[in-house]
Amino acid sequence: MATRKTSEPFWWLLFAAGGMVAALLVPVHLIVHGLAVPLGWTSISHARMLALAGNPLVKLYLFVLIALPLYHWAHRFRFVLEDVGLHGLRTPIAILCYGAAVLGTVATLWVLWQI
Amino acid sequence: MTVPRVERSGLFYPKLPATWWLRNANYFRFMLRELSSVFIALFLVVFLVQLHRLPQGPGAYAAYLETLRAPGWIVFHVVALAFALYHSVTWFNLTGVVQVVRLGERQVPPRLVAGASFALWAVVSVALLWFLLGG
Numbered sequence: 001m002a003t004r005k006t007s008e009p010f011w012w013l014l015f016a017a018g019g020m021v022a023a024l025l026v027p028v029h030l031i032v033h034g035l036a037v038p039l040g041w042t043s044i045s046h047a048r049m050l051a052l053a054g055n056p057l058v059k060l061y062l063f064v065l066i067a068l069p070l071y072h073w074a075h076r077f078r079f080v081l082e083d084v085g086l087h088g089l090r091t092p093i094a095i096l097c098y099g100a101a102v103l104g105t106v107a108t109l110w111v112l113w114q115i
Numbered sequence: 116m117t118v119p120r121v122e123r124s125g126l127f128y129p130k131l132p133a134t135w136w137l138r139n140a141n142y143f144r145f146m147l148r149e150l151s152s153v154f155i156a157l158f159l160v161v162f163l164v165q166l167h168r169l170p171q172g173p174g175a176y177a178a179y180l181e182t183l184r185a186p187g188w189i190v191f192h193v194v195a196l197a198f199a200l201y202h203s204v205t206w207f208n209l210t211g212v213v214q215v216v217r218l219g220e221r222q223v224p225p226r227l228v229a230g231a232s233f234a235l236w237a238v239v240s241v242a243l244l245w246f247l248l249g250g
Contacts (some may be wrong), residue, residue, distance in 0.1 A: 022155050023206035028201045028240045030158055032247055033165060034192030038183035039123055046173040053169055062166065066159045071154035076149045091242075104160070111167045114129040 011075055011098060018072030025065055053115045063112060067105045074101040148205050151198035158195045161188075207232035 036042045052058050074097040081093050136146040161183075168179040182188065210232045213227030 019202075021208055022152070022199070024236055024239050025243065026155050026158065026222060027196065027203055028197050028243045028247075029162065030192060030199050031173060032244070034183070035189065038124055038180050038192075038230065039189065043248065046169070046176045049176070050169050055165055066163055069152070069155050073152040076152040080146070080149045080226040083136075085131065090154055104156075104163075111163055113171050115166065 010049075011071065014068065014071035014101075015075035018068035019072065020070040020099070021064060022072055027071065029065065057103075059112045059115070065107055067101075067109045070101040070104040071098070074098045132227065147198075151202040151205075154195040154198040155202060158192070158199070203236060207236060 017041065032042075032044075037044055076092055078097040081097075082090065086093060136142040149235040165176075165179055165183075168176045183192075208229050211229035213228070214228060216228050
């Protein structure tokens with residue numbers, strides 16, 4: 001039987017790390033930045049947010065918080081597309097999903113760089 | 116690290132309709148869990164835009180928060196929160212199964228590992244809330 005090298009373990013590791021980050025950290029940030037602040041239940045001033053996000057350690061945290069779950073998405077969404085019957089498009093789907101996550105990583109770096 | 120693996124191209128794929136996951140509650144929950152990653156990623160993109168508005172000044176930042184007050188965005192965030200919580204619960208329940216923890220000869224029961232994960236989640240969430248709101 002033919003065997004080949006594959007990069008799958010690498011993507012799987014990013015998937016697992018992203019899943020853990022998403023499970024631990026995303027719900028609180030979603031509640032605070034998506035609901036509590038916009039609805040006025042609490043407020044975080046622009047100055048405080050800017051000071052927080054300007055801190056190098058917080059930047060590193062934000063990078064992990066945003067970038068890793070994108071790989072979690074890429075991995076799961078890839079297999080969702082295959083599971084609904086797109087087996088023939090395995091390679092383009094993988095390139096599209098992981099490519100989108102890499103683009104998102106670059107965008108995250110770019111945004112954090114400017115703060 | 117790369118590992119050799121069996122070539123997939125020769126595998127047999129059963130012909131299933133694209134809606135196979137609607138047939139059974141377990142399949143449906145599986146699909147919901149997989150799709151939770153879409154909502155989590157979308158939220159993170161919206162949050163990234165919020166961070167992008169920060170260096171543009173208090174005006175731009177306030178205007179973005181005003182946009183997020185729109186009912187459509189609130190509904191999006193409520194739905195995304197439901198999916199995010201579903202991801203967390205299913206993820207931590209699985210940690211006990213995936214991550215086998217041993218103490219000497221004995222395996223720590225998966226339920227205990229899952230329980231520890233839930234406890235960690237609670238501690239991290241409270242700490243983050245305290246940091247973000249109090250500080």
